Amino acid sequence: MVRNVLGSLIALIGATAAVWSPFRPWYDGRHGSDIRIEDLFNGLTDNGATLFGSLVLPMVFAGLLTLIGVALRSRWLITLAGLVVLGFTILWMVRQGQSAGELTAGTHGLGVGVANALGGGALLILGALVMRGRARRVPADEDYDEAEAEAEPYYPPPDTWDPGHQPTQEWHPEPYRPAPATPPVEWGRDQRPPGPEHGQDDRPTRPDWPAPPDGPEAPGTPGDHGGPTGPHRP
Numbered sequence: 001m002v003r004n005v006l007g008s009l010i011a012l013i014g015a016t017a018a019v020w021s022p023f024r025p026w027y028d029g030r031h032g033s034d035i036r037i038e039d040l041f042n043g044l045t046d047n048g049a050t051l052f053g054s055l056v057l058p059m060v061f062a063g064l065l066t067l068i069g070v071a072l073r074s075r076w077l078i079t080l081a082g083l084v085v086l087g088f089t090i091l092w093m094v095r096q097g098q099s100a101g102e103l104t105a106g107t108h109g110l111g112v113g114v115a116n117a118l119g120g121g122a123l124l125i126l127g128a129l130v131m132r133g134r135a136r137r138v139p140a141d142e143d144y145d146e147a148e149a150e151a152e153p154y155y156p157p158p159d160t161w162d163p164g165h166q167p168t169q170e171w172h173p174e175p176y177r178p179a180p181a182t183p184p185v186e187w188g189r190d191q192r193p194p195g196p197e198h199g200q201d202d203r204p205t206r207p208d209w210p211a212p213p214d215g216p217e218a219p220g221t222p223g224d225h226g227g228p229t230g231p232h233r234p
Contacts, residue, residue, distance in 0.1 A: 007131030008070045011078045014123025015066035017116045018085040022055045025111030027096055032056070032113050040091050044099040058088045059117070066124060075128040082124030089117040 022032030033056050036049035052060075062081040069077030093114070097103045103110060 003130055003132045004073055007075075007078075007127045007129070008073075009127070010130060011066050011070060011081075011124050011127030014085075014120040014127060015063045015081065016120070017123065018081075018120030019059045019063045021113045021116035021120060022059055024113035024116055026055075026092070026113040027100075027110055028108045029111070032059075032092075032117075035092065040088065040095055044095050055088065055092065058084055062121075062124070069128075073131065073134045075131050075133045078124055078128040078131070082121045082128065085117055085121035085124060089114065089121065 022035075024031065026032045026035065033051060033054045034048055035044070035055050036047060036053055037055065037057060039045055039047075039049075062084040065077050065081035065084070069075070069081065093103065
């Protein structure tokens with residue numbers, strides 16, 4: 001920002017000097033506004049020129065380029081303006097040297113108008129070098145953090161989607177461990193099952209209850225029809 005402001009200020013000073021230079025003496029008291037543009041290509045003459053048919057035209061054109069370049073912060077436009085000023089000034093010096101046979105400085109030689117034009121063109125190029133120009137806008141895709149891009153899986157476009165290469169996550173389940181088997185408890189005839197603290201019925205038992213006889217004819221033993229057999233059958 002600071003460089004753009006400083007470069008623009010230098011360029012504006014150079015453009016002002018270049019535009020003002022045709023209204024000052026260029027050679028032997030003759031002003032640049034009296035030198036025709038066509039004389040730069042055909043040879044200098046003593047004929048007068050209109051205002052915008054003289055060296056005023058290229059200098060004003062360079063000033064307009066400078067204003068546009070400063071507004072757009074374009075280094076190339078400001079550089080082009082400096083080249084226009086220096087180019088027309090040097091071309092006039094070549095034609096003047098050919099016409100007078102030599103170039104001298106002083107009262108009957110080069111005047112302050114030429115110095116203003118050369119200095120203005122140099123300041124324009126210097127201002128363009130100082131400026132940074134317009135900041136390049138980075139698209140949103142380039143602003144994407146590379147670390148985040150690496151962390152996320154890549155999904156190809158729909159036209160190149162391959163179901164066989166989809167990103168998967170490996171899952172390692174823990175091995176199944178069955179609960180230890182509890183051996184069955186066999187209760188004897190004179191043993192009492194656990195009480196209510198173990199989740200069992202607390203009904204009293206008869207210690208004098210006779211043990212059932214062994215054999216298929218024992219009373220109370222279910223028969224083939226699902227009921228008791230023997231003399232105790234109702």
